[in-house]
Amino acid sequence: MKTVYIAFGGNLGNVRDHFISARSDIDDLPDTSVSASSLLYRTSPVGPQDQPDYHNALISINTGLTPLALLDALQAIENSYGRLRKEHWGARTLDLDIIAIESETVDLPRLTIPHAYMFERQFVLRPLCDLAPNWQHPQLGETAAVRLGKLIAAGETPLPEGGTW
Secondary structure: OEEEEEEEEEOOOOHHHHHHHHHHHHHOOOOEEEEEEOOEEEEOOOOOOOOOOEEEEEEEEEEOOOHHHHHHHHHHHHHHOOOOOOOOOOOOOOEEEEEEEOOOOEEEOOEEEOOOOHHHOHHHHHHHHHHOOOOEOOOOOOEHHHHHHHHHHOOOOOOOOOEOO
């Protein structure tokens, strides 16, 4: 069993309900259990600005699934919530991204772990810091909390306080 961090995002439909239900769907995957959930944050969109604000959160799971089996399962869950991949960084009902698998690296055509942009995005780092502020990036050597502090020190406005989901 490995600890995996999964980021949730969405801005179409009843996102909070999608998150709650998708978290349960993930908990029901074979050899998998949800161990913790971050707070829920509201953020401005990355990419096209003519779309609603996003909601973002993160969960940690313990799983025996391989990275690609987990990716396939998460994409099936996204699809069950009506996820359409029409526009890069476009509006979506549910987005589930594998952010990290313990301190492992994965470099496959379909999957890069740690997530390539995780240390550039406060909407990933802030929820990760709710659960694992001392998680250390295996290639960069920084913890999530240190990197979040650097983004804020560089002028990014801190995310508003999160709420429960």
